[in-house]
Amino acid sequence: MCGITGIFDTRAGREPDGARLQRMNDAQFHRGPDEGSVHLEPGVGFGHRRLSIIDVATGQQPLSNEDGSVVVVFNGEIYNYQELIPELQAAGHVFRTKSDTEVIVHGWEQWGEACVQRFRGMFAFALWDRNRQTFFMARDRMGVKPMHYAILDDGWLLFGSELKTLMQHGGLKRDIDPQAVEEYFALGYVAEPRTIFRQARKLSPGHTLTIRRGQPIPEPQRYWDVRFTLGARLSVEEAGEELRRRLSESVRLRMISEVPLGAFLSGGVDSSAVVATMAGLSDAPVNTCSISFADPQFNESAFAEMVAQRYATNHRVEQVGVDDFDLIDTLARLYDEPYADSSAIPTYRVCQLARKHVTVALSGDGGDETFGGYRRYRLHLMEERMRASLPAALRQPLFGFLGRVYPKADWAPRMFRAKTTFQGMARSAVEAYFHSMCFVREPLRSQLFTRQFKAELGGYSAQQVFERHAARAQTDDPLALIQYIDTHTYLVGDINTKVDRASMAHSLEVREPLMDHELVEWVATLPSALKLQGSNGKMFFKKSMEPLLPDDVLYRPKMGFSVPLARWFRGPLRERVRASLLHGPMLETGWFERDTLARIVEQHETGAADHSTPLWTLLMFDAFLRCSLGQTAAPVPEAVAA
Template sequence: MCGIAGLFDLRGKRDFDQALVERMNQVQFHRGPDEGGTHFEPGVALAHRRLSIIDLSTGQQPLFNEDGSVVVVFNGEIYNYQELVPELEALGHIFHTRSDTEVIVHAWEAWGEDCVQRFRGMFAFALHDRNRGALFMARDRLGVKPLFYAELADGTVAFGSELKVLMQHPGLNRRIDPHAVEEYFALGYVAEPRTIFEGARKLGPGELLTIRRGQSMPAPRRYWDLRFTLDNPMSLSDAAAELTARLQESIRLRMISEVPLGAFLSGGVDSSAVVALMAGLSDKPVNTCSIAFDDPKFNESQFADMVAQRYRTDHHVETVAADDFDLIDTLATLYDEPYADSSAMPTYRVCQLARKHVTVALSGDGGDESFAGYRRYRMHLAEERLRSAIPLGLRRPLFGMLGRLYPKADWAPRVFRAKATFEALARDSVEAYFHAVSILRDDMRDKMYSDGFKRQLAGYQASDVFRQHAAQARTDDPLALVQYLDLKTYLVGDINTKVDRASMAHSLEVREPLMDHPLIEWLATLPSGLKVDGQQGKYLFKKAMEPMLPNDVLYRPKMGFAVPLARWFRGPLKQKVRDAVLGETLAASGIFKPAYLQHLVDAHQSGVRDYSAPLWTLLMFEAFLRNQAQ
């Protein structure tokens, strides 16, 4: 795993400041502490930080083709590179290393932009072709690896693995994008392709960008998308057998490494399945790493222990105190832009633990999206049955009124918390799902934003992100639609972002067997009834894993990687929250109505309402603004 950076001159062949490029590279030293490299020629500068995983002796970057006319910097892993080497050699290409990086330069020469269609893995890379006067950038299909870029006023294109790389360039426009702020407070992250700054963008998952000297900056092009056909007539038993075989292949490919390798083991279904299958593919005990919590409400370690004992793994556990909140300011620096998933804290800790024992760890990330494990999917399907029975013209006024009148009852048993359900039934499918996943819902954001900030938004709403993706989904199946939306938004903007930054902060490579794109494509052919059966999510996945995992792991209620925010904000962090949310930094931004911020703090700390998620979102935004001011 690595970090990449670079500059490209759209207008000519200027020589770039080498000291600037070195700073851009050095700021991401944590991504690749083993080696660093740069390449300069008129009109282009490339830089790379390396975490050595494969071909330790000769895999240095930037890496060139035979005559030096093509050069690449690459972050990620091409898992099928060994299959591509003989094919490229048959076309006359000569390899000088055993690294997957060299496959990229020769694949570009052989197939041009279509080379990305041949790659199976997680990747973000930038390649310069001197003869074509072009810079080619691409990102993997599911957005596991990040890639930021910016077109600057002087015709320079800057790029890097993290936003902080671009922030080293004095020409970057760092004005905060109001639309990005709206997305952040709705979703907890800034959705692709936006960043928090007007002057920078993210290359989206499954996108490529070819920039040619002397031409204007083009828009990125999507080279891959997922289509839910749901037309595969397999039986449950046949589908379970094929799923197991596909998972074994995906995991086998991701176990190729020349450095110590292991896995995260939370005790949930996804990571437990990965460990079980790894054990069957390895002649040595699997290294497993778990975080335990001293608060039993958040502790899954006993289930991780069950799996570790069953497969006799070399198991490493560290207990994290329930009041482990020292990372708040660290996270703001780590993520560069506002990011509000509080599970980033335990994720940071488990990566810290894993790096003591391994350099590569396999994870279970992507399982909830791929196999339909989220509880919100089952809620959405139940609501869809009601929505389909009553026309929107009747639902909107009826349930809209009930939603306004029904009291918010965070304290009540779930069956009595009908307000959110009424609000959802008053909406169409996409709007309802957006409402369900929003941290601050539409009415809360409307009350929180100042009149001046609303004028800057000019009517923009974060739900537009979902509507744009829904228009590309090509499915009217209720489950497939929300799975597609999550694969395009939450998986990329939240899950993959969290794991990439947390792991790279510790120079740890995390691999994602449940996000193997051939596996995802095959799952998209299966009927939704194989994924959710009544109230049982991950139906097929759990059935396939029954011979390998205890029922207590497979069928217990999902716990998640959570932290006790509500208690923190009424207890040990009470004053910190009050100082941050009601302090000068947020007030000076002009974005918020002070009276509503006061309401959020007072209502939560008095115990009247649980506003822990909105308050955490504000806390992280305040930390981001403070960092920007320094």
């Protein structure tokens, strides 16, 4: 696990600025504190920070082939590298190391752009082939590892694991993309391929970018996608047996390490299944860690303890205070662009705890998306059955009207809160799911923005992100459709971003067995009825784990990593919220309606409404403006200024 960065001249072979490259590389020291190196030649500069995991003695980067004509920098792990080495040696390639990095170099020589099809793992890498005058960049299928890039006006391309490396170059324009702001306030993150800055992009998961010097720069190309065929005919027992076999293989591959290894153990189904599988593959006790909360409403540590005792793991637990909000500015600096998932706080803490004892940790991330575990999936399917009972020509105008005229009654008993139901019935499936995923929902999101900012948006809505992915899903199965959308949006933009930044802040490598692409592909062949039955999410997954885990872990209500935002904003963070939203740089942008900000602050403080999620989203945007941009006010788009 490492940090990579670099510069590439897309037009000619100008000499790269070594001082700038060194500055970019130094900005990601936390991603690889063990070693740091750069490679410079005409038109190319690569930088690398190393966290030594595999081939500790000889796996330094940037790494080249025998004659130095192909150079690579790589972040991640190629789990099947031991299988590929003899195949490449048989084809005549000579290896100087035992690292998975060198497999990329020779894989490129042997298979060209198709090399990524042979790699099983999490990866982001860039390579330069001098003989072909070709720059190649790739990102893993599930988007576990990040890759940012920008093409400057003068023809230089910048890339890096984190946006901060690009920002250190000095040539990146930092004017904010209004469409990215809309996506952030809708989703809590800026969706791929956009970044918060107009000039920078994220390379989307399962994509490559090939640039031949002096030729027009093409768009990134997709090399992989998951297809929900749902046609496999297996019983619950047969599916469970096959799942245990595939999970064991995935976990085994991710236990390859030359440094101390362990696992996160939250007490949920996914992390518990990973730990149980690790215990079956290891002769030594598994190292596990979890965090607890003093507030029982948020505390899962008792369930983690059940699993730890059953498998006699070396278990460590640390308690996080209920008012652990001192990380706000730290998180803003870590993420480089606005990021609003408040579970980033406990994630940061559990990574901090794990790094005290191990360098590599396995997690259960990806299980909900793959196996159908979210409560919102069940609610969406209930709504879909209701929507299907009436033709759209009748349903949309009827329930659209009722949704507009029926009063909002959050204070009333649930049976009288019909406004949300009416509104949901009037929407399409994609529109309804987008609405359920929004951090700041309509009409509040529209009320937040000024008229000038809306003009800059030009009618753009973050809903288009969901519609774009839905158009590629190639399925009309209600569950498969939203699983596909989540795999390309929430899993990448929220979960993977959160875990990557939080873990690498502590120089910790996190591996995700439930995101193994071969496992994901196989589960996508199974009928949705095996994943979600009535109120039982992850149905066949839980059944498959019954021999390994107690029912109290498998069938308890899902909790998740939560923090008490509502109470914070009425108590210890009250003054900070007022100062940030009503007097800080957010207002100086000219993008936000002060009256709306004042109204939601007042309503939340008095208890008239719970605006904790919108307030956190706004607070983190303010922290981004101050911490990541390092200025008192954000740059205002030219159209708004005009």
